[in-house]
Amino acid sequence: MVVSGQGNPRPPAPPDVRSARHREAAVRIAVLASIAHRVPPRDYGPWEQVASTLAEGLVSRGHDVTLFATADSLTSARLRSTAPTGYEEDRSLDAKVHEALHIAGLFERADGFDVISNQFDFLPLAFSRLTSTPVVTTIHGFSSERILPVFRAYDDIGHYVAISDADRHPDLTYAATIHHGIELDGFSLGAGDGGYLLFLGRIHPHKGTATAIEVARRAGLPLVIAGIVQDESYFREQVEPHVDGRSVTYVGSVGPTERDRLLGGAVALLHLIAFDEPFGLSVVESLVTGTPVVAYRRGSMPEIVRPGVSGALVDGVDEAVTAVADVGALDRAACRADAVARFSADRMVDDYARLFARLTG
């Protein structure tokens, strides 16, 4: 059963698009993405990346998918847009105005869907009692305890998805924990022969860029830093002074090809976070190139990194330095295999599809 939601009707997907192993009936699914960035994001944008991976995977399984995202988004789903582009990319756009239009654009058509996948954070919850269509809200993390009241208020119908067990809040009821998964295409098994350590992520105190610099220095290995600068003063004061192009190199934001090369050549990825990170896409990206990860033991890290298989969980700078020396002995193919089995897009999409089938069945 493939039925067009409304507008621009598409013909049903041909049967060969559907994998035989997916036994769910086709479902009319709305995926509500964040509009901070385009889907998929050009560089930073983990929420938009997950929305893209999910939408593509659901389309490939023969579902009738409508993606609500910015007008410059790229998708094989039906695209519905109110915002021309991401409000982080065009500062003439008022974020609050475009969020309101974007969410209303979905809920004014909500009855045409069997299920809504809310990848947007909490504001859509305020609309969720105004339709009988179930709204599945993926909680991409809690910016602070101050946002809990709205999650509590919709706990009865929220169908919340945690992105790690570590990020589950004790006050809330969850429909599932679904770890993110990534498209494997862009990530090949690397040789890890570049003789450097890698920091990959936004430059922000949360991400421990300065800690990575210290650990690399003490481990006697050069550090390559890749990612957008999210905290300018942190970059200026604690990162930039160490950048000398030899022991510490900053390469800015990198595209898919360069990212694959940088990851595959690294001895290890340093993920010495200063907060309980709910998930770490860059950690998974590293693992699937075979590059082990040395991570602080907090947040979701114990659910992602397998000590002795794909890296090390450490509790301080000293342990991190020791771990850097040790993880070089790990089998990179086994590291990749473990990550592929647990963090592929296929696995994530299967998990969501199963949840949607349960709610619409």
Added chain:
Amino acid sequence: MVVSGQGNPRPPAPPDVRSARHREAAVRIAVLASIAHRVPPRDYGPWEQVASTLAEGLVSRGHDVTLFATADSLTSARLRSTAPTGYEEDRSLDAKVHEALHIAGLFERADGFDVISNQFDFLPLAFSRLTSTPVVTTIHGFSSERILPVFRAYDDIGHYVAISDADRHPDLTYAATIHHGIELDGFSLGAGDGGYLLFLGRIHPHKGTATAIEVARRAGLPLVIAGIVQDESYFREQVEPHVDGRSVTYVGSVGPTERDRLLGGAVALLHLIAFDEPFGLSVVESLVTGTPVVAYRRGSMPEIVRPGVSGALVDGVDEAVTAVADVGALDRAACRADAVARFSADRMVDDYARLFARLTG
């Protein structure tokens, strides 16, 4: 016809509460207030003040009124709350979270009302197609052109109310212009014999506090400044250095009794605004105490101040100084009478009640 919306049903208002001159049938009205402050506000809060005045007036006319506002609000309407207090008054409250809960709290019950008076700005528009109950949105001003897309998107069903003709945007369709009105109780005819000029409003470059200081100095009269400091650096750099307790006095935010006394004793109110103010409640408050207003000729000022009757419209500091000398000759009782006729709460409530009757008729 008085029907309780839902919950806490009240008995119908006794017939004697209804004024004979109001011929509209009782209507189930939801008034959605801002939750930046309590209703009515303790000091600053023009949106909350208008919501309060409107709700009280509609109740006194026998309508079945539900006020959606903070839990510490004071009203003779039925009160419905999600936020405990104003988010400007308790910074532990996340504004976006509580706005979402507040607006949803109304729209989840929207079908129980005949009409919704949105005094909250644009976010409720995003919910307005999800109910058949008409939503009348009072536009309290445009913070910037960047918020226009959402007003344009709901222009077909927005029933927009402009708060002055000057504030009407050419792209939008309006149901009415309704000037604000004020409760007259707190404002008596003053003698204007205090020998000072008055600035009343938030201390902000928009309000021209520094210009008022200059005009008062050149007019040879002391200036009293009353109001909250909204722009700290403006206050520190352009206002505070002139405050000497004689030629310039700053008395902070004032309560109703002191405000009435300050207004009634002033020679004139200086309202030398640096923006196209959509309305000026403090201007009306001055006029009803008989104190004429010297205002810059911009925004809504030509719709409020009647040159030769209740003040002067001027185009610069020189003209303002001259006007201060002239307005002392105006008849203070006539000034008050003109303002009472045009800017009473009764007149405002009548206008809204008439509009609601037209939409629910």
